[in-house]
Amino acid sequence: GDKHNNYSRVYLREREMKRRLQKKYFILILGYSVLLLLIPYMLDYRSKSGHIKYGKQQPRCPDLGMWNNGDKFSNTTDTVEESVVNRTQSKIHVYLHATWRTGSSFLGELFNQHPDVFYLYEPMWHIWQALYPGDAVSLQGAVRDMMKALLRCDFSVLKLYTGSQNITTSFIFGWRKNKVICSEPLCEAYKRNEVGLVQDDVCGKCPRKDIKELEKECKKYRVVVIKGVRVLDLGVLVPLMRDPALNLQIIQLFRDPRAVHNSRLKSKQALVKESIQVLRSKKQTEKYKRLLLPNKRGNRAENYVSSAMEIICDNWLNDMMLMMNAPLWVKRNYIKIRYEDLVLHPMEELKRLYTFSNLSSFPAMDKFVLNMTHGHGYSSDKPFLISSRDAKEAIFAWRERLNIEQISQVEDYCSEVMRQLGYQKNSVDQT
Known part of the structure; x- marks a missing residue:
């Protein structure tokens, strides 16, 4: 009986040791597996954090909004771009x-x-x-x-x-x-x-x-x-x-936006499709709603061409502001x-x-x-034909061809563009 009890105790002890050993192995294997899974993420995070901390991130496409910070963007790129800008290439x-x-x-x-x-x-x-x-x-x-x-x-x-x-x-x-x-x-x-x-x-x-x-x-x-x-x-x-x-x-x-408007009206039939595409690019906000709605007093082609003129002036102004801060x-x-x-x-x-x-x-x-x-x-008679012409007449033809209302309208929504480019507003006396 005593001998049987001793064998039982030894058996149970060995079984308990095996169970503990299996548990340790299981924990070790589980920990190793988790570590293998975490290593790539840790390396990736370390790489990214190191790049942000020690390197200068260069966006694939330039963030144009950063130009508004003056020389901040310029300082990070001018040294890189210096070698790019070379007109003797x-x-x-x-x-x-x-x-x-x-x-x-x-x-x-x-x-x-x-x-x-x-x-x-x-x-x-x-x-x-x-x-x-x-x-x-x-x-x-x-x-x-x-x-x-x-x-x-x-x-x-x-x-x-x-x-x-x-x-x-x-x-x-x-x-x-x-x-x-x-x-x-x-x-x-x-x-x-x-x-x-x-x-x-x-x-x-x-x-x-x-x-x-x-x-x-x-x-x-x-x-x-x-x-x-x-x-x-x-x-x-x-x-x-x-x-x-x-x-x-x-x-x-x-x-001069007034000369552009005059020339666009002269060739309005040829510019209808392009004007529609330009107008479709803008949401009908309050600013453009009056322009996008047909004007009963004019024909549809003239309305489209005239409405697109305001968007063109806005685009010009955006380009000038972009270059001013570039x-x-x-x-x-x-x-x-x-x-x-x-x-x-x-x-x-x-x-x-x-x-x-x-x-x-x-x-x-x-x-x-x-x-x-x-x-x-x-x-x-063909407005898109390249030909010899009187430069002064080409410049000031809008004064004779546009009425007071048309001139005032262009000067109103293109006023800042005209100021930036040095075009003087018209006056009733001059007209």
Whole structure:
């Protein structure tokens, strides 16, 4: 009996020790498993906290709101961007930032004529046409992506906005006026180094070349210039300006809002679709409600075009405020020009534009710009046609064509833009 009791006690003791040992092993295995699960999170947290504490976070896209803090943003980026901003690089890209009826076609032609420039006239037109009636703001991302591809001489992006994959040079908007497309080696109609307007009927006879051939020509040029009116917010282009491979520079064109309004009314039928897209980008707040509602006294096309003018002035003011608070690396790659200065002082302004774009002027271009600004009359019956005209008449034509009410309306909702750009308000006596 005693011997049996001893065996029982030993058995129970051994069983208890095994149970404890199993429990320890279980706790050790459980703890090890938990540790394995926690290590990645701990390392990730440590990496992030260390990056925040010791490193300078650079957002993928610049936070434009930070520009309002003055030099705070500038100090963290200027040293980085200093090496990016270099106009002596072999390839320079320029965007002519404008809006409708500001004289942008004439400005673009000064680059279209230069033998060292590959020029594209409003290529983002294809986006607005294909995605109509999309509102202007929602199309900004697509516009920027297309611009980035085109500046790199990648024209395959155009295939996204046509039903065919086999597109030719005749698909490019404004191709009949394009000096590269209408000159050797793509066409024998013109010589690239000879200055002179391209005629539609002459260029229309040029053979249609595959888009790949145009890409090859684009890559030969050291300066690529795009003119457009479909970027409503200059801030959209800042990521492209930060790209060191693009070396993007921006020339923004302004014009007296009263002259712009007058010109827009003159060509109102051609601007209805664009005006609707601009108006769709704004919510019908109290500020815009009176403009978005049709005016019984005027026709629908005139109402749309007139209403969009207020939004255009707002966009101009936003661009000016953005540049006023921008870092130095942005300001170095941006200049603004007034249409009035360009046509009244064409030689001086042409030199300034070419110097900014790392281009050289020459006698034939000087003669060209003088002839284009010293013609007869305001404009032809076709408002989008580039032609020689009397600069002074083009500048002040709005005084004779707009009535007092129209002038007062534009001066009212564009007053701050006019003040910033140096345009004096009209007076009853002058009228």
